[in-house]
Amino acid sequence: MAPQTTSAMTICNFKGGVAKTTTAVNLAGSLAREGHAVLLVDCDPQGNASEMFLTEDEIAGTLRSVIAERVPVREVIRPTRIDGLHVLPAGFDLALLDKELVVSAAGEKRIERALRPVRGEYAYLIFDTGPNLSHLTLGALVAAEHIIIPVSAAVWSMSALAKFMGWIDEQRKDEVVEAALLGLLATMVDSRTRIGRAVVSEIHESGHPSFETAIPKRTAAEDAVADRLVTGDPGMHPDLADAYKAFAAEVAERAGRRRGGAHRAAAG
Numbered sequence: 001m002a003p004q005t006t007s008a009m010t011i012c013n014f015k016g017g018v019a020k021t022t023t024a025v026n027l028a029g030s031l032a033r034e035g036h037a038v039l040l041v042d043c044d045p046q047g048n049a050s051e052m053f054l055t056e057d058e059i060a061g062t063l064r065s066v067i068a069e070r071v072p073v074r075e076v077i078r079p080t081r082i083d084g085l086h087v088l089p090a091g092f093d094l095a096l097l098d099k100e101l102v103v104s105a106a107g108e109k110r111i112e113r114a115l116r117p118v119r120g121e122y123a124y125l126i127f128d129t130g131p132n133l134s135h136l137t138l139g140a141l142v143a144a145e146h147i148i149i150p151v152s153a154a155v156w157s158m159s160a161l162a163k164f165m166g167w168i169d170e171q172r173k174d175e176v177v178e179a180a181l182l183g184l185l186a187t188m189v190d191s192r193t194r195i196g197r198a199v200v201s202e203i204h205e206s207g208h209p210s211f212e213t214a215i216p217k218r219t220a221a222e223d224a225v226a227d228r229l230v231t232g233d234p235g236m237h238p239d240l241a242d243a244y245k246a247f248a249a250e251v252a253e254r255a256g257r258r259r260g261g262a263h264r265a266a267a268g
């Protein structure tokens with residue numbers, strides 16, 4: 001495969017259940033269906049993103065196999081039922097990897113290093129992360145240039161977001177993380193509720209970049225996980241499919257614009 005410019009993006013929020021994985025798998029599926037080569041890197045020991053596309057039998061190694069056991073990354077990456085979408089799976093052993101990264105020299109750079117041999121083969125690397133400030137999350141942030149933070153339209157979301165952004169800023173000050181926020185994404189939005197409307201406007205007025213698209217709250221999202229459906233699959237609820245498709249278009253546009261900016265800056 002010819003080398004291409006890669007955009008690497010980490011989907012993260014230390015608050016649990018805000019639709020990080022739902023966002024990662026639908027973004028990955030949408031971009032692949034638009035014809036891009038996409039690698040979804042599952043950095044969460046829960047392994048939910050991996051399970052959306054792979055059965056246990058199809059997984060022969062995880063990110064830990066690559067980093068701790070030196071298995072070549074290509075042997076662990078798996079193709080999926082969606083053309084152009086590959087997954088670097090996670091498993092429960094990532095909980096162990098997290099501890100190993102803490103004690104290993106430059107542990108926060110190990111995920112980025114593990115992906116170097118294949119990075120150029122993909123237009124997008126998408127990292128799904130767990131609900132914590134683990135070394136896996138930090139490693140995914142170090143490996144990316146873009147950060148996407150899903151924020152659920154619920155009570156406490158904005159205070160959790162402020163704490164999380166504070167932690168990212170500390171990593172940036174220490175020059176551990178260089179990635180910039182591509183945008184906040186409002187998820188599980190029920191515009192009939194006061195809190196639903198309030199969180200969306202707070203996101204847009206926060207002074208941080210945010211996506212125009214908001215992901216609506218639909219009970220069909222649970223069924224989609226049970227049935228392993230993502231955007232573009234027949235049977236996916238059209239409101240969710242349309243929203244994630246629009247979000248993916250915004251991501252592609254912003255990542256492209258940033259990349260163009262970086263090239264112009266480098267050239268000038």
Ligand SMILES: Nc1ncnc2c1ncn2[C@@H]1O[C@H](COP(=O)(O)OP(=O)(O)OP(=O)(O)O)[C@@H](O)[C@H]1O
Nearest residue numbers: 016017018019020021022131188216217218221222
């Ligand atoms: N738009 C939506 N409307 C309703 N429910 C949703 C929506 N998006 C996701 N959910 C549901 O919310 C739950 C949490 O979603 P998801 O697993 O994507 O969150 P997460 O942030 O990855 O969680 P964790 O912090 O455990 O990794 C799931 O049951 C999912 O089906």
Ligand SMILES: [Mg+2]
Nearest residue numbers: 020021044048
């Ligand atoms: Mg998750």
